[in-house]
Amino acid sequence: MPDAKADAMLPWKALDDSVHAALSRACLSISPHSVLLAWMDWATHLAASPGKCLELARLAIEQAGQMQAYLHECLAGLHEDADAGVAPPLEDRRFRDPAWQRWPFNVLHQSFLMHERWWDEATRGVWGVDPHHEHAVAFAARQWLDMFSPGNLPLANPVVLRRTAEERGANLLRGFDYLRDDLSPHQRQTGPGEFVVGRDVAVTPGKVVLKNRLIELIQYAPATGKVHPEPILIVPAWIMKYYILDLSPHNSLVRYLVEQGYTVFCISWKNPDADDRDLGMDDYLNLGFHAALDAVAAIVPGRKVHATGYCLGGTLLAIAAAAMARDGDDRLASLSLFTAQTDFTEPGELALFIDESQIALLEAQMADTGYLFAEQMGGAFMMLRSYDLLWSRLVGEYLLGERRPMNDLMAWNADATRMPAKMHAQYLRRLFLDDDLSEGRHPVGGRSVSLGDIRLPVFSVGTVADHVAPWRSVYKLHYLSPTEITFVLTTGGHNAGIVSEPGRPRRQYQLHTRPAGGGYIAPDEWQAAVPVQQGSWWPAWADWLRQRSGEPGEPPRMGLPGRGRRVLGDAPGEYVRGK
Known part of the structure; x- marks a missing residue:
């Protein structure tokens, strides 16, 4: 129970909280x-x-x-x-x-x-x-x-002046129309009918087999007569919608996996609102990963699972795998981590926005709203790549009058999500600010976990031009865990390097496996020594999974009606459409 002194301070704290929240809004969440x-x-x-x-x-x-x-x-x-x-x-x-x-x-x-x-x-x-x-x-x-x-x-840019003279100002009129559209309440997100979820993107056939207050679990229909006995469970980042891994049919990683003969499950996170303000990291583990894993284990009984995590979903998966190793839970067959950091001492340019004052200001605002607005995270990424994401667009669209055609990746990027106040504050503090995970202090169920306990084979992917999770930071798992690690460094950025389907031009990668207990090689030495291979890294990952999977057999049923895993609806479900 709080003492009298603490009670006396509560009105002052309430005043401070309201002032800090107002300050955050006035300063665009920048301390x-x-x-x-x-x-x-x-x-x-x-x-x-x-x-x-x-x-x-x-x-x-x-x-x-x-x-x-x-x-x-x-x-x-x-x-x-x-x-x-x-x-x-x-x-x-x-x-x-x-x-x-x-x-x-x-x-x-x-x-x-x-x-x-x-x-x-x-x-x-x-x-x-x-x-x-x-x-x-x-x-x-x-x-x-x-x-x-x-x-x-406009008056100092010769390209704009030339275009304006050639078109007699028509480019500026088009640019004004584009600006007006972007500032309207119904601003252009995915274009007029372009890339609709469930019609143009996120179209791999499947069923929703689990739904709780935080996730829907999608089981994808088999695309081959026989499938490997070990299913794949994908844990995407909760910052954006899951269908970055199921974009258009030609570049969908999910579709590629089912065509390779795997039973694939994928988590679709709910877009949280103010009622979800108290959901924390443990909830994302329990209602998210563990609920999904329990469902997969029931639908495909007696088989270990290839767990795959992307971005912060990969970080969450690493935390879960360490806790499972601590508790003797051996249901996982392997761990695949895509652009996922486990050591946050060098998190890249995002560190510019991570310090005590900045996090405290965000916490004050989230305490007022219950969540972090999607636009705030998008604004931070835009500042990090201001020329590519802001100034070149302003010049191209508003001054030159050239509206860039929408593609599926741009449509996905515009489909942002919110984050619950408690969870966002916890992962900012525990991971980015205090680096609890790599230093063995991150709590799961009230007890700390260590990445050093993980003994599963790991397939880890970093991308050369990643400004969110720099590849050298991703590489640090090599000295945090003694397990076997196959590390891939591929061309592209945080998203485009992962969406790297076979046949895509100008793609190359480096791949090397360090055996369990093997010696450490510094990242720059690794990059200089490992040969470059042309093409997509997806087939290399498929081969890696195949070497750790059993002989194909009959595919499992969709859901499991007799054990409370009935089919709830068609993929992509309802949560992915939540605004």
């Missing part, structure tokens, strides 16, 4: 305290570093001289042969058009690149600055500079 602390840390340490200040001044003078000489050559009519001064980075697509090399746009974009270089030097390598603050300041400086890039300004 102003974190931003202020980062800038103060950087500015005060820079002020105490006269050598660094002199170096920055020297660089500014050098750049001013370069620009003066370049401008002089341009004005003298020699700009076609003038030294460019600063070359855009190879991966920078902003100034590729030849029009950027003509006066005066060449001067504009060179000046911008020089400013970008100066701020990159200014925000890095400052003595005494906390690394998290350094990354935050550098990131903020890039975001601020990107806002004023000449490529984003």
Whole structure:
């Protein structure tokens, strides 16, 4: 029972909570305290570093001289042969058009690149600055500079000016219509009739065989006369809808698996609302993974299960597997983890949004609403890839009047979900902030689990261009568990690297198996030593599963009516349609 002093503090706490929630909404869920602390840390340490200040001044003078000489050559009519001064980075697509090399746009974009270089030097390598603050300041400086890039300004972008002249402004009128559509209450999500769930995407035939307050479990119909006896249970991330693994028929991983002769089950998470605010990580384990596993074990009795997890679903699966190993539960045959981190000490650019102040602000807002809005997570990802996801779209659609055609992956990406307040706060703190899982402190059922207890063979996939779960972070499972690990590094990003069907062009991967108890190889050494193979990694995974599966036989029934596992409806079910 709370004491009198605690009771007396409750009104003050309620006031603080309401203020913090309002602050979170006003600041778009970005902690102003974190931003202020980062800038103060950087500015005060820079002020105490006269050598660094002199170096920055020297660089500014050098750049001013370069620009003066370049401008002089341009004005003298020699700009076609003038030294460019600063070359855009190879991966920078902003100034590729030849029009950027003509006066005066060449001067504009060179000046911008020089400013970008100066701020990159200014925000890095400052003595005494906390690394998290350094990354935050550098990131903020890039975001601020990107806002004023000449490529984003209609009067400073030669491509926009040329298009406007050619079309006599029709491109701007189309862009205005696109902007109006996007700002309307019925904003364009998946396009007019495009990629409807159950009609165009998530169409692999199957039945819903389990439903509780958190999940629907889909059992997919067999596509072959005989199937391997070990079923596959897929645990997708709860941040987005499950059908990233069942997009269009040509690139559906689920369809590919059933065509390879497997009985496939997949969890479809409910899109939570305010009534689900108290669902926590244990609920996602018990009502999610364990409820699904119990159903699979009843429908396919006496057979071990190939468990497969994607993104945070893979992290949840690793936690569950460690708890099962601790408790002597041997129902799993193998573990496949796709872009799933188990060590969060280097979580990539998402770490920019992870500190005590930021999480506390999110907790205050979620306490008020009961969940995290889908748009907030999407906004964080958009900031991390602001050019690809924001500025290039604004220029292309609103200034050039070119609406990019929708594809199935874009439609899925727009179909975001919410997250319960308790669960989201727990995984942010336990995983990202405190790294409890890799350090053996993560509780399941009131007792800590250790990844070192896992003895199942593991198939782990990382992607080269992953900004959500960097592959070197995914690779860290090698020193957290002594089990056999087959690691695959494939081209693509967090999503496109997993949706990598056979026949897709420009795909390659590296694969190597470390035996159980084998020696550790550092990730960069691994990447340099393992040969590159062309094509999709899906067939390699199918071969890996086949080596750990029995001879095909008769497929199981759909559901199990006699044991409370009756068929509840057709796939993809109702939860995936929840808004």
